[in-house]
Amino acid sequence: MLKYVGHEVKRVDGLEKVTGYAKYVDDLKMAGMLYAKIKKSPYAHAKILKIDTSKAAALEGVKAIITGADVPNRVGLYLEDKTFLATDKVRFVGEAVAAVAAISEEIAEEAVELIEVEYEELPGVFNAMDAIKHDAPLLHEDLGNYKYGPIFFPKPGTNISNHYKIRKGDIDKGFAEADYIMENEFYVPHIQHAPIENHSVIALTEPTGKVTVWSACQSPYAVRKALSVAFKLPLHKVRVVTPAVGGGFGGKAGTTLEGITIPLSQKCMGRPVKLTYTREEDMVGSFVRQGCVAKIKTGVKKDGRIVAEENTFYWEGGAYTEYGVNIARAGGYASSGPYDIPNVKADSYCVYTNQPVGGPYRGFGMSEIHFAIEQNLDMIAIQMGMDPVEFRKINAIKDGGHTVTGQQLYNVGITKCIEAAEKDIEWGKTNKASGPNKLRGKGIACMYKAPSQPNNVASAALIKINEDGTANLMVTAMDLGQGSNTALTQIAAEVLTIPVEKISIITGDTDVTPYEWQTVASRITYCAGNAVKKAAEDAKEQLIKLGSIGLGLPAEYLELRDEHVVSSIYPDKKKSIASMALGLEMPDGSGVHGPIMGRGSFIPPNVRNTDKETGQGEKPVAFWTFGAQAIEIEIDMETGQIEVIKVAAAYDVGKVINPQLCRGQIEGGIIQGIGSALLEHQIMEKGKVKNPNFVDYKIPAVRDVPEMVIRMLEIPEITGPYGARGVGEPAMVPTAPAIANAIYNAIGIRINSLPLSAEKVLDAIKNNKSVACKVVQNNKGADGEGQVTCGIN
Amino acid sequence: MKNFEYVKPSTMEAVADILQQYGDGAKILNGGTDLLVRMRDNLIKPQVVVDIKGISELRKIEYTEEGLFIGAAVTMNEVICSKIVLEKYRILAQSAHEVGSYQLRNRATIVGNVCNASPSGDTIAPLYVLSAKVKIFNKDGIRLVPIENFILGVRKIDLKSGEIVLGILLPPIKGQNGGSYYKHARRKDVDLATVAVAAFCNEGQWKIAYAAVAPTILRGPKAEEILNSLSEVDENTLIPAMDAATSEVTPISDVRAGKEYRLDMIRISLKRAVLAALELYK
């Protein structure tokens, strides 16, 4: 019986957050602090001819000015293609070209206005399809000289920064076997993470050259590494401290403002320099979710089995794709969704465009590809006269089935998730609409996702047992709101039998807390959870050893129970953890062992490279999370407005560590999914974002919330702590396609691009712009032969 | 935000003096929900900001034989909760309720909304159909200007140097009446109108005003005429009025919506506003 894991333990950060005590970076104030502002490019693509900072420098109160010349080193997580300030040219509207540190924000702002930049405008490319044309203007002429990880495949001389391939089975044979072949196309536009906390960083350079940054970031260690490369500093001279973070969703993975504040602080030795983005700057200058064009060609047997699939994804990666290349990769190795398809050919291209920088966003490519995959499935099912739920069940990966990389899976939860969602939404039953001119419909969509991370990413945890029997747990897994501080504390409590209230968790200080690769990829409960469990087990082993000496009983008959080492045979023989925290005191007054410190290190076991040409491999990822959402909507036929009535979500999370927090992740994900489905879209004109604020970039508010029924299935992941796998990102993945499918179900109109705005929906209704499933081959003479699509609507 | 002088006079005369002295360099600060956003974005950089909330007569809301006077500094929430407004000018309370968020409405004022003269100002169209007059103070006296003449264009109003809006005067309404405001927006909470329609019927005579479909709020004489000519207004008979509505507006395409959609929505909004007004007609 588990005492802490699986229980609704209250959030450990609740009290500090409801009292306003929790400190986020912008809340920190330091003696002598300076304030930075950046000068931004008005052009999407232009050569920088000259930057004149003399007027700005002359302004009283200005302490430092930097331009690209001060930060020339290229950095990037997976592909080193960016500099912190533009050097030779600018590649998107809003790119930072210079920065100022001054004694007040107002002066910094005034100084920025005084910086004069001369540009020579260059032709730009504003979508992926134009950017891959052979005569398209190049964003990165030097792509061939950039450094990148061995699992990426840039194409120098083009705008393609990664071409990831999957070749599974025999695609030609697969299509030859198919009774029907259909081709469909989808588009997902750029959206913004819009955490309520904007990016904020403070940097301080000490006389020793040591740099400390206080950063609202997801991944202090990854940031430390990037900064050490960029500024040629040894790792011990870079310290990244991360206090409370006001939401990330991927937007705070990687480095951003640190690279601007550090060089400023280096010019103002000893004075901290703070840079906090405004909402407008954050919307454009930090990561956005990449746009994605998806083309899917599917070969299906009459009985509903998909036998061949050819997927092509073009990611609109923006001006720099240091991170985006890996999203293209993730899209590739997950390209067919949670379905077992014997023959697959996938090509996933990350493409440079003169747009804001694409980066990780909750789902890491999965929301984008599933928008295509899950609508494609519905289109085919309906074309073949099959029920979309049945069609999914036929093709879903079963125990012993294979993913697109050829990985064989067991204990696969997808079918159970489909069944749960189907039941909770009352599939097949059409409810009455709330008024005239309104129609109801239901749609379903599935998903799967693996943590997209290098094979050997590492996590560590340390536990110190204190002499009063309390403990300090140290990790660099960051609680961005998802609740990792609570979940990890629960895991430590479970092993140590020390109550949650008696454990303090300390996070986010690279000088103090142990290594964690990144807080991304829905990997923390799994990776850091395993490290914490091991650290706790390590401490436990030490305690049992001392207990064995102290009690004079063999270790194998001892266990931890209620903060004591206890004999499993004679329960009254016990010794408190507190009494052994600093070592065991012997009868003669001497001591042995010393303080109990638990160490835990973890790397996902046996995750191995895939074949470069085919993408095939037995275990390319640590685990897969499966889920499904079925959604009921109501459409106002006069206005095109869509109201989400009910969402039934089912996820196989392996093991629920904390039901309340897990449900919170799923609910929050659904609402973010609804935002991306109905409201959100970075409206761009030649690369310039026209709605970089909450006035015109609307995220869901309270009255957008539907009824939500959440089911958390527990089919254990054997390598996960207590069987747990991640769910944070999967929560939002199926929402948008399920809504699109529900629209079709309600009114027989297929819309293949996001957002499903009222305007777009009404246009499709009025002008009959439904996209038809394009049947390119029909061996069996079913209906619908020869229909043509009308492109993206 | 650039720095400026802040003054908070306690008399209208003092405000007028400052406005006259500084001309365009002075800005009146009311609820500040438009002004401060524009200053934050450096769209305007006033030398002097004149806070009028210290003048007690501007906080009045009172009903006399002249009608209802709503002082310039009366907030949206005060209007929404005013018994007299709810009883006699419900459409105004309803539109005020559509403005921004609850906390915004604790600051934002109707007069600020009017003086900001945005095409999507929510309380303005109702003022058109209620035949409101804008009461203006200058040192020579008081002028009363019909709202339709007061609003000249996007952020352009009929206010001369040294003049301040004292408040809004709504003439008394006699006889049976009912009105409703229909706002079409992208999101239910806190959003600007994509289009909106105010419909008001008094003794069988309709008044219609459209928002967010032209540089100013527009009256809809054609739609009004059609509605007035109908012996019974219902979902079917008002179709010609809906069609007329599209011919009397000149919407543009912007980030909020395309022109086509606005034209479609003005028809639907007209219908919904009129039908809702009928429900309330008594």
Next chain:
Amino acid sequence: MKHEISFTINGEKVHLEVEPNKTLLKMIREDLNLTGAKEGCGAGECGSCTIIIDGKAVNSCMMLAVEADGKDIMTVEGLAKSGVLDPLQDTFIKNAALQCGYCTPGMLMSAKALLMRNPNPSEDDIKEAIGGNLCRCTGYKVILDAIKEAAGQIN
């Protein structure tokens, strides 16, 4: 020119000199070091700066500091009285009505102002009160639950 202002904040009297172009939010955060109220947009759209002035919820990013003269202000730091949490704070923790916590101070103040004027709010009243408070994390449902539960406790 700086202005001298006096006001009460969380029960304490304060005299300050402020520049006219300083927002109330900035003054509270920087001059008074009360960093509970947050800036999420600086333009009235997100509600994370919500505080209570003379009993009413307002966006402190859209007020000048000088306008606080003579007012009675309450921020999230003033919610708990002598170490005892406000019922809302309790129910927010209990319902996990917060994740990253960035919207939480504003959310709490909107909810507090609601319960001050209407201890018995309907679901629609609650939605109206927090319609101007954006939360990107929770999906709002738990926040509604927490406010309902707190209202129940007061009654």
